[in-house]
Amino acid sequence: MRILHHLPLSPFSRKVRLALAEKRIPFELRVEKVWERREEFLAVNPACTVPVLQEANGLSIVDSSAICEYLDEAYPDMPLLGRTLAERAEVRRLVAWFDQKFYAEVTRNLLFEKQMKRLLGRGNPDAASIRAGYANLKPHLEYIGWLAETRAWLAGPALSLADLAAAAQLSTLDYIGDLDWSISDGAKDWYARVKSRPSFRGLLADRVSGVTPPPHYADLDF
Known part of the structure; x- marks a missing residue:
């Protein structure tokens, strides 16, 4: 298996x-x-x-x-990296954005400092890093909102790995209650579409000992 x-x-x-x-x-x-x-x-x-x-x-x-x-x-039947060279380049650009830039500026400063640092035995959360994470979140959500409002999906006409990479980062922050969805209606509406997909059911069912997600976490209509 x-x-x-x-x-x-x-x-x-x-x-x-x-x-x-x-x-x-x-x-x-x-x-x-x-x-x-x-x-x-x-x-x-x-x-x-x-x-x-x-x-x-x-x-x-x-x-x-x-x-x-x-x-x-x-498994090419359901392509997630795009079909044309231009699509694949844009998908890879955005995947790198979320895996590297968003993670470094937002997720690492919030999720890592507030949850993972203790488990890894790396000391107490750093308040300055947490403040930076919250400050960086706003422009990132606004960028996601702009992409969602100008395209069918983040990278273009079809769901792609860019959407999954972004949703993966956001879902972890949403689980710990660190997302202010009022920042961008476009980002919120896009995320509602993604988390309504069958592929998201497993993530919405996740529960971590000692951390209870907010009520809207598994609510498909927020």
Whole structure:
């Protein structure tokens, strides 16, 4: 059976889960507590990060970008990287935006500081980082809103990995109650469309011990 090693609040794990679900590829979830540094997991991924996808034939793919590229090549019936060269370039640009820029400026400053830092034994949350995360959130949500209002989906005419990458980041912040949806109606409406898709059901059912999401988290109509 195909196994995805993940953490429930890892946005990169969530991106892969959404991609697998959109492509209707069956898989089994396995929580990997990376802070425990299991020898068996280190043998597969010396970086000790999630997600890691293990195929039934023994093939292991590490890193969400590598996994999603692999999935689009191995299972092309539901393309998530675009169909034309221009579409694929724009999808990859936005995926990099959310995986790198949004994560560094927003998610890392909020989710990592408020939730993951304690688990990894890296001290107390840094108040300055949290303030920066909240400050950076507004322009990012406004940019998502602009994309959603000027295109059918974030990268163009069809749902793509760009939508999944953005929704994965936002869903983790929404779970911990750190999103102010009043900032952008366009972003809120787009996110409501994404989270109404069948692929999102698994994420909306997630529950993490000690952290209760706000009531609207699993509400398809907010």
